[in-house]
Amino acid sequence: xxxxxxxxxxxxxxxxxxxxxxxxxxxxxxxxxxxxxxxxxxxxxxxxxxxxxxxxxxxxxxxxxxxxxxxxxxxxxxxxxxxxxxxxxxxxxxxxxxxxxxxxxxxxxxxxxxxxxxxxxxxxxxxxxxxxxxxxxxxxxxxxxxxxxxxxxxxxxxxxxxxxxxxxxxxxxxxxxxxxxxxxxxxxxxxxxxxxxxxxxxxxxxxxxxxxxxxxxxxxxxxxxxxxxxxxxxxxxxxxxxxxxxxxxxxxxxxxxxxxxxxxxxxxxxxxxxxxxxxxxxxxxxxxxxxxxxxxxxxxxxxxxxxxxxxxxxxxxxxxxxxxxxxxxxxxxxxxxxxxxxxxxxxxxxxxxxxxxxxxxxxxxxxxxxxxxxxxxxxxxxxxxxxxxxxxxxxxxxxxxxxxxxxxxxxxxxxxxxxxxxxxxxxxxxxxxxxxxxxxxxxxxxxxxxxxxxxxxxxxxxxxxxxxxxxxxxxxxxxxxxxxxxxxxxxxxxxxxxxxxxxxxxxxxxxxxxxxxxxxxxxxxxxxxxxxxxxxxxxxxxxxxxxxxxxxxxx
Amino acid sequence: xxxxxxxxxxxxxxxxxxxxxxxxxxxxxxxxxxxxxxxxxxxxxxxxxxxxxxxxxxxxxxxxxxxxxxxxxxxxxxxxxxxxxxxxxxxxxxxxxxxxxxxxxxxxxxxxxxxxxxxxxxxxxxxxxxxxxxxxxxxxxxxxxxxxxxxxxxxxxxxxxxxxxxxxxxxxxxxxxxxxxxxxxxxxxxxxxxxxxxxxxxxxxxxxxxxxxxxxxxxxxxxxxxxxxxxxxxxxxxxxxxxxxxxxxxxxxxxxxxxxxxxxxxxxxxxxxxxxxxxxxxxxxxxxxxxxxxxxxxxxxxxxxxxxxxxxxxxxxxxxxxxxxxxxxxxxxxxxxxxxx
Numbered sequence: 001x002x003x004x005x006x007x008x009x010x011x012x013x014x015x016x017x018x019x020x021x022x023x024x025x026x027x028x029x030x031x032x033x034x035x036x037x038x039x040x041x042x043x044x045x046x047x048x049x050x051x052x053x054x055x056x057x058x059x060x061x062x063x064x065x066x067x068x069x070x071x072x073x074x075x076x077x078x079x080x081x082x083x084x085x086x087x088x089x090x091x092x093x094x095x096x097x098x099x100x101x102x103x104x105x106x107x108x109x110x111x112x113x114x115x116x117x118x119x120x121x122x123x124x125x126x127x128x129x130x131x132x133x134x135x136x137x138x139x140x141x142x143x144x145x146x147x148x149x150x151x152x153x154x155x156x157x158x159x160x161x162x163x164x165x166x167x168x169x170x171x172x173x174x175x176x177x178x179x180x181x182x183x184x185x186x187x188x189x190x191x192x193x194x195x196x197x198x199x200x201x202x203x204x205x206x207x208x209x210x211x212x213x214x215x216x217x218x219x220x221x222x223x224x225x226x227x228x229x230x231x232x233x234x235x236x237x238x239x240x241x242x243x244x245x246x247x248x249x250x251x252x253x254x255x256x257x258x259x260x261x262x263x264x265x266x267x268x269x270x271x272x273x274x275x276x277x278x279x280x281x282x283x284x285x286x287x288x289x290x291x292x293x294x295x296x297x298x299x300x301x302x303x304x305x306x307x308x309x310x311x312x313x314x315x316x317x318x319x320x321x322x323x324x325x326x327x328x329x330x331x332x333x334x335x336x337x338x339x340x341x342x343x344x345x346x347x348x349x350x351x352x353x354x355x356x357x358x359x360x361x362x363x364x365x366x367x368x369x370x371x372x373x374x375x376x377x378x379x380x381x382x383x384x385x386x387x388x389x390x391x392x393x394x395x396x397x398x399x400x401x402x403x404x405x406x407x408x409x410x411x412x413x414x415x416x417x418x419x420x421x422x423x424x425x426x427x428x429x430x431x432x433x434x435x436x437x438x439x440x441x442x443x444x445x446x447x448x449x450x451x452x453x454x455x456x457x458x459x460x461x462x463x464x465x466x467x468x469x470x471x472x473x474x475x476x477x478x479x480x481x482x483x484x485x486x487x488x489x490x491x492x493x494x495x496x497x498x499x500x501x502x503x504x505x506x507x508x509x510x511x512x513x514x515x516x517x518x519x520x521x522x523x524x525x526x527x528x529x530x531x532x533x534x535x536x537x538x539x540x541x542x543x544x545x546x547x548x549x550x551x552x553x554x555x
Numbered sequence: 556x557x558x559x560x561x562x563x564x565x566x567x568x569x570x571x572x573x574x575x576x577x578x579x580x581x582x583x584x585x586x587x588x589x590x591x592x593x594x595x596x597x598x599x600x601x602x603x604x605x606x607x608x609x610x611x612x613x614x615x616x617x618x619x620x621x622x623x624x625x626x627x628x629x630x631x632x633x634x635x636x637x638x639x640x641x642x643x644x645x646x647x648x649x650x651x652x653x654x655x656x657x658x659x660x661x662x663x664x665x666x667x668x669x670x671x672x673x674x675x676x677x678x679x680x681x682x683x684x685x686x687x688x689x690x691x692x693x694x695x696x697x698x699x700x701x702x703x704x705x706x707x708x709x710x711x712x713x714x715x716x717x718x719x720x721x722x723x724x725x726x727x728x729x730x731x732x733x734x735x736x737x738x739x740x741x742x743x744x745x746x747x748x749x750x751x752x753x754x755x756x757x758x759x760x761x762x763x764x765x766x767x768x769x770x771x772x773x774x775x776x777x778x779x780x781x782x783x784x785x786x787x788x789x790x791x792x793x794x795x796x797x798x799x800x801x802x803x804x805x806x807x808x809x810x811x812x813x814x815x816x817x818x819x820x821x822x823x824x825x826x827x828x829x830x831x832x833x834x835x836x837x838x839x840x841x842x843x844x845x846x847x848x849x850x851x852x853x854x855x856x857x858x859x860x861x862x863x864x865x866x867x868x869x870x871x872x873x874x875x876x877x878x879x880x881x882x883x884x885x886x887x888x889x890x891x892x893x894x895x896x
Contacts, residue, residue, distance in 0.1 A: 086802065089798055089799060090798065090800035094799065095795075099791060102790065105814070107813060107888050108813075116801060120805070121800060280716070329837055
């Protein structure tokens with residue numbers, strides 16, 4: 001049997017903090033063969049990123065490897081000198097990171113950043129560094145690498161930045177690539193392009209790799225083997241298809257269940273014991289919101305920017321409409337105009353027949369309709385005032401928009417907390433004392449406090465772990481039935497939209513390219529862009545494959 | 556490049572309204588000062604008639620807009636008026652005294668940067684070590700001791716007790732002649748004249764006042780350097796650089812320090828401007844013939860022309876300083892262009 005490239009034995013990492021020692025990784029063992037791709041999957045706080053930093057010994061201050069060993073190609077990495085580690089980093093083992101724009105030095109030309117690595121490891125001299133850096137850029141299929149050599153990170157898109165980060169990581173032909181959430185924050189089509197590129201490069205060079213991700217579907221598609229981590233321990237390892245199709249550990253099973261995928265309904269995301277029957281919501285044919293020729297044009301430095309170019313659609317009473325598209329497609333501008341935080345340049349927004357688009361956004365807060373249209377924001381943490389308790393936050397719209405006061409308001413806040421599944425005991429806590437899921441519940445409770453008829457949800461689950469996302473999505477489905485609300489659900493995740501929405505609108509470049517019933521748009525997309533979006537979504541092994549997707553299993 | 560030149564021209568053009576505002580406000584404020592300069596300069600023995608004659612001679616009998624028009628017209632001809640206190644043109648006074656203040660301030664800042672920046676970097680890299688604590692002690696001492704106190708203390712120790720420093724009386728000991736004026740900075744002028752002896756004499760005179768001011772300016776610079784380095788060192792790109800195997804030296808200076816420079820340069824500009832205004836105490840303690848003491852004397856005497864000349868000179872200096880800081884931003888950080896302003 002071929003010797004393992006990397007083996008990790010009983011690795012434990014802990015951090016010194018003010019509240020004592022925190023054990024981030026509690027004795028994990030795994031091995032990686034040459035040419036193999038291992039996925040380490042886990043939710044936030046599982047210790048998966050810390051594991052990768054520990055391998056390269058680049059833990060943040062206060063972090064130490066307590067026990068265990070790491071052997072790479074016969075070298076004991078834990079015992080190696082710091083100088084020895086520097087030769088290994090970048091030349092033998094490289095890393096790519098999440099948030100690629102921040103991972104690059106903002107004030108250094110990308111070409112020079114690649115040269116730094118090449119020259120550090122003696123792969124280039126002063127004379128040929130430029131040519132080799134350009135070749136490294138060409139290897140990651142960047143168009144016009146000569147010109148990009150002189151670019152700064154802020155001049156490049158997120159996907160391009162990630163290509164540059166990959167170019168830096170692969171410049172010195174390492175044997176092992178560790179990718180730490182490489183596509184978090186990237187659009188879904190960019191995610192696919194980056195992942196495909198990485199996979200092709202790794203194969204072409206015969207490298208091994210470790211993919212660290214919270215996305216089980218992504219890991220299952222791109223990895224040979226998976227290791228599932230929870231609370232600093234590996235709870236399950238196995239071939240990717242097996243782990244996904246036949247999870248052995250209950251935690252893995254919950255994770256697999258919670259991953260939105262074609263063919264599963266909302267309740268199927270929840271653990272088996274929580275799957276109560278879903279009461280269907282009633283959709284009437286009366287229009288609640290009619291959008292006609294809605295346009296938004298910004299004045300930019302180099303001429304007007306057409307963010308939204310005259311779109312029309314209708315949301316019926318009780319219906320949930322998904323608004324889908326990639327960053328820059330105009331979906332956030334559209335939702336801001338509908339929730340009346342932004343004035344349209346042209347067009348009408350008819351709410352119950354009344355043109356609310358004509359009411360200036362800065363005066364809408366005093367309009368009686370303010371309580372009827374509410375919003376749940378993307379980042380559950382940033383959208384809460386850090387100095388307000390959950391009770392203050394939920395009570396705020398009641399104080400401003402209703403006549404409830406004193407005991408009545410208090411009772412209403414408690415009722416809202418109960419409706420959104422927030423324990424009453426947590427109402428007096430501040431946001432930093434709440435978990436991500438609890439903060440999401442506070443945001444939802446605040447939005448439904450005034451009994452809105454239309455709720456605009458801007459990627460409400462994008463920052464949540466999948467298991468919490470599953471719970472929140474089900475909560476939203478129950479609330480809609482109970483309160484008869486209509487939803488406009490803004491998202492980039494088609495699988496999530498399919499679960500929750502009756503209709504889907506696909507936007508690209510400020511225009512609606514396709515709209516229709518969710519099942520129809522998803523299963524028989526008419527527009528090439530919709531097909532591209534659907535094709536880019538990760539396809540876990542157990543999911544039926546769409547014909548456009550390359551079939552990896554056949555390779 | 557042409558676009559850059561146009562942008563730079565626009566940036567300089569933006570300073571014109573600022574300068575006009577300064578001219579107007581300094582003019583109005585000096586008129587609003589209590590005290591009648593005509594009575595002051597006519598002397599204690601003057602009767603109402605001779606006060607009136609002085610008033611006419613000074614042009615103070617005319618209406619405010621008229622006085623302002625005359626003042627602005629004179630400014631365009633390069634005439635800042637005549638100081639009634641010294642009896643000499645204000646321009647001549649400023650040309651003599653401004654370099655003295657600038658020489659003191661700039662040497663103090665240079666000295667303070669040479670100590671504060673490495674100290675701040677070191678304190679950030681070895682967070683919590685003795686260097687960090689030393690930095691904290693020095694910074695606290697620097698801000699909490701007033702300059703007139705440290706000045707007097709330094710004179711007591713180095714002049715009176717140890718006798719290392721020359722007598723703290725002005726820019727040059729009386730046995731030396733000032734070097735022929737080129738820049739007005741004695742250190743530079745003496746070197747230009749090839750006069751090493753005068754150079755060292757001037758340096759000895761400069762050492763104590765410069766050290767006094769440096770100690771005072773150390774605090775904000777060291778503190779900002781430390782904070783900016785800590786921010787830079789905890790960023791994602793530093794992790795990328797470490798994961799790529801770059802040496803700690805390259806990571807520290809090539810990546811972290813350059814990113815940390817921006818806030819440090821901002822602080823430096825602020826420190827420079829407040830020190831230039833605040834070094835009047837140091838000038839008094841060391842009998843330094845600088846612009847600060849000149850302005851205070853002029854203010855007490857309601858010497859309009861001198862005060863206006865001082866304020867205008869300071870304003871021009873600050874405008875140039877801000878321009879230089881903006882230019883250095885653009886050099887340090889490619890994301891900052893003039894076009895965005």
